[in-house]
Amino acid sequence: MQLKPGSRWKSAVCDTEVxxxxxxxxxxxxxxxxxxxxxxxAPVPEGLELSADLAGGTSVGKRYFSDAIGIEVLGSKAGKGSLSANGVPLALKEAKALPASD
Structure with a gap:
């Protein structure tokens, strides 16, 4: 699939949107x-089920990425499914620490 910046996607097996x-x-x-x-x-295909191995959940407002694939997505709606790209799980991106101001 051709992914473009700002494009919105939804899960076919849970409530997740990115x-x-x-x-x-x-x-x-x-x-x-x-x-x-x-x-x-787009309409959701019927007959698909959430895989128990990939049911770690997705959070709203969190970024998920894979440096190996070069992708980063932002969760816009939480759901039960875990995100992956080409079968490679996407990792949760941690917030950068801000410099201390004394």
């Missing part, structure tokens, strides 16, 4: 809960 912050340089399959995600305004 916004692409940094797209990869090549085509990848963005997945949630073991199933490919679909464009926010």
């Amino acid at each position: 916004v692409v912050v940094r797209p990869p340089k090549c085509d990848v399959v963005l997945e949630c809960g073991g199933a490919p995600m679909v464009a926010k305004d």
Whole structure:
């Protein structure tokens, strides 16, 4: 799938929704809960179920990334599924520590 900055995607197996912050340089399959995600305004395919192995959850307002693939997404709606791209789990991006001001 062709991911573009600002594009919105939703899970086919849970309530998770994301916004692409940094797209990869090549085509990848963005997945949630073991199933490919679909464009926010597209219909959800029927018959798909949340994989128990990929049910770690996604949080709203958190960024998920993979440096190996070069992708970063922002959770816009929380859900039960875990995010992955081409089968590679996306990691939670930690906030950068601000310098101390004394």
